[in-house]
Amino acid sequence: MLHLRMIVPPDRTQAAVKAIESTVGTTHLVVLPGAAREPAGDVVMCDVAREAGDELLKELRELRIDQDGSIAVENIDFSLSARADTAEKEAPGEPADAVLWEQLEGATHEESTLSITYSAFMILATMIAACGVVLDNAILIVGAMAVGPEFGPLAGICTAVVRREPRLAARSLIALIVGFAVAIAATTVFSLGMDALDLFSENRLDADRPNTSFIWQPDPFSFVVALLAGVAGMLSLTSAKSGALVGVAISVTTVPAGANAAVALSYGEFGQMWGSTEQLMLNLFGIVFAGVLTLYGQKLLWRTQRGRWRRAPGARKDS
Template sequence: MGKREPVLAVLDNEKIDYAVWDETGRGEFEALVQFPIPPIGVEPVLEKLREAGIRENAYTIVLSPETVVSSRLEALKKRYSGLRISREELIARAEDLAPATSTFCAFLVLSTIIATGGLLLDSAATIIGAMVVAPLMGPAISASVGTVIDERKLTTRGIKLQVGGLLLAILVAAAIGAIVKGTLLLPPGLDIRDIGQIAERTSPNFLSLFLALGSGLAGAISIMRGSGSTLVGVAIAVALVPPAATSGLGFAWGFYDIALTAAVLVLVNLLAINVSALILFWISGFRPAEEKAVGRARAEVISRAAVLAIAIAFLSIILALVTYTSFQAALVEQQVNQELEIMFEEPEYAEAGFILSGIINIDYKPEDILLEMIVDLIPTVPLQKKPVIVNFVVGYQAGEEIPPDIASTAEERLKEVTGKEVEVTVGFAIAQQTSD
């Protein structure tokens, strides 16, 4: 009240067009002022209006008009160039993205149910559809926004919703797995480790970390610029809900290694999404409204980013080992295939009419290589290295003589090529062909 002239003086100095209406309501305010301003100019103009005497409890409504016809607007766009929204708009969007707890839980349970079904059906389309329902973008963004603007309640609520929501997702998936396991809904003797969509979430590598970091940055950018937040929310949910559901299924089937590996992937992705959004909001210039709170917010951002980065670095050791072991397993498989192809092109076998069937099973999993690495680092550990198990089938024409010791010959050659212990099992298939 009583601040009309200073307010209008600020707008005049900024060369902003405005319209003024006398207040005819309850009499708490003297007038209503409406003026157009580019999105990035909202925050600095509001700061100047507060310096002119506008109280914190004054009504401030920020709208997105469809069209503004003003000769001064182009000059304002040049002065306030940029695309990010104001601090007040950021807070409002963060609060809107984190719905009421009951609504959040309902959507999360539904998305987890759909995602769990998609995992068991090995359907990528179903899993992506479930991510449209998942409400995890809001809590991740609100936690970061609350930190940079020193709003403790917003931060705390965002963290609680994220942690509680993902634990709920694991429990829901475990419950669904326990219910459908052994029923007519699934094939008899189903081993979830053989399902492709589940296997993807149990062998995380550095690409998973890049996905989470990119999702967090995309989420922050979409909120700051007000575009594509729904699609970005799907990307964030993809990084969190499917691995959480995979962890729950691991518990339901009693595969605790799957449950633990998927849970580690969830945690890494959660931390990466939060740290990337947090840093981007801060370097974009968002600060608390009060000057005295800026230092406190800066310290909080630095400490939280450091904790998240350290946690990610620690968990990335696991990602590095999985990445390395997956590469080693693929390399061994390639070496085995190439050497067997060379072996069966040699005259001794080619003249006898042997044909490599191409059925080669390399039973050499990343976890086996990881165990081997540990044994190499700690020689006193009383554990035996698992050998590479190679199974292949050779076809030959009926009546032709089979060269002896194929298995032992292949074993020696594969040992030399791979540098690892190898166990070879050879199957023989007799082929007959009708004469013309």
């Protein structure tokens, strides 16, 4: 279930209440006339099944409540209410399958913004992966994959394509390109420093690396894994199962490929550098391609069910 808390201009309160009451899966409706001070208006609260949340939010935004008031949405982790149970049963579909497009766009907007923290995580992840590459240590590679924040911009690009949001696409693309460029440049300098301390060596890079040589030797499996990771990543975002993102993060070789390219560049090993770059581009393209297809598939699925979200006009909900 979702909890909605709104500040509604008084002249639109009746329309907002009508939209809530006529939406399948709503309950616990509360109206507090004149309770809001900044901005001034009525406070309206309700609970809604996740399956019906996107449709209700769309109607509320058509009333421009988000422009002249506010709409806050929270996940209800635990609720003891027979009426809430009834509302969830009335809403068609399953909560895990529902997509809240507004929430998805907001989440990807935040995660795909180029910031100092984002850049720091990219640099640290790439440096950890560089150590894993030189030591041929799979544990360090997995750790670097988990630390890397690059899926945020990738998800932002997918969302922007489906939602036709050029600003989000530009922001995500900038974060992705600049983030990897800065991380690779910093890791190249880091590699040179580690070499000066006699902790890295060209011989280690050129030696047989059974655990990490795949990083700069892309093959069809690289693209297949990227496709699967793209689908899993978008499903984890749209279904609010964020824990699955960790599995997605450690399944693709984006950050390790950037790290191998940086170390190879520091030693002038251009063959490995280009192989790593190819691996990186292959994975990025595969994730975006699969992510976009997944979102389009979900959009089509929910569009076919849209007629089931609403009851006949005048059907009133318990509040």
